[in-house]
Amino acid sequence: MIFARFDHSESRNNDMHLHQHCLALNMIQSKNGQWRSVEFNQIMMNHQLIGQIQRNSFAKKLQELGFEVEMTNAKVGSFSLKSVDKELRDQFSTRSDDIKNEMEASGQTSYKATHTAQKQTAKWKDKNKDRLGIQEVNIERLKDAGADIESIKAKKEDLEIRKMSAKEAVEIAISDVTDKKSVFTREDILKHALKVSLTTNVSLADIQKEFESFEELIAIDKNRNEYTTIEILQKEEYIFSKKALKNFKVTKNQAQIVQAIKEFEKEKGFTLKDGQNNLAHTILLSDSQFIVAQGVAG
Secondary structure, three states: OOEEEEEEEEOOOOOEEEEEEEEEOOOEEOOOOOEEOOOOHHHHHOHHHHHHHHHHHHHHHHHHOOOOEEEEEOOOOEEEEOOOOHHHHHHOOHHHHHHHHHHHHHOOOOHHHHHHHHHHHOOOOOOOOOHHHHHHHHHHHHHHOOOOHHHHHOOOOOOOOEOOOHHHHHHHHHHHHOOOOOOEOHHHHHHHHHHHOOOEOOOHHHHHHHHHHOOOEEEEEOOOOEEEEHHHHHHHHHHHHOOOOOOOOOOOOHHHHHHHHHHHHHHHOOOOOHHHHHHHHHHHHOOOOOOOOOOOOO
16 A cells, blocks of 8 residues: 655644654555555454554554653543653644544533544644744743753663563453444454554454464454454353343332432432433333343443
């Protein structure tokens, strides 16, 4: 494949923000040397994984140059230079503030809403902006903020990169992912293992190799990219072994149920939403051993 990479040193708000844009050309060379158009579906489906691969690689190369880094958001797998404290980073994150304020105003909190807020608050890019001039202004802003620029630029000789085994990263990833789903994809584990191992010496190749040889892993259908674990199957077997066992009593007393829910809400300090309330009634009135719920109620 052919990519054109553009390195930018500032955000749309002209804050310091080193990032890259990679433009993929719609042409790919096959093994026989012929050029064809590209099928981008798999790339789009795995764009978060690809972004995490880039961040892990970037963090590792910075450390190899002698710059200490630290994880700043484990959930999204992001990092920052350790020599730049959070208060200083926040002063140069006005773009993040714009997005946050837009989401608060709209009352939306979902991942999709984040992208909507990004588009709605995005300022028109000036392709002819004076980037060197903007960098000089930002350096002055750093000085005004009291930042020690020389300490930020300082490199540590023989900086030791935090060590972690690929097996440990994959084990943690599988444990975390299977907390929320019993069937997962290869990319689910690779992405999470990369987040776990961010700022360490673990490489993508190490994680891929460990995933393929992981003993607890079971391939449900490799063609459909579906996997589970021995532990998950054992849990499911145990649950279904109890399907005929009904060692509980069912009440038909609506007043008793309403009172029980009120006591629960008082104890927990919050009020159940309508869907949750309906689900509670369903569970307490049903003689079914298993009830499946999804969405907010679930």
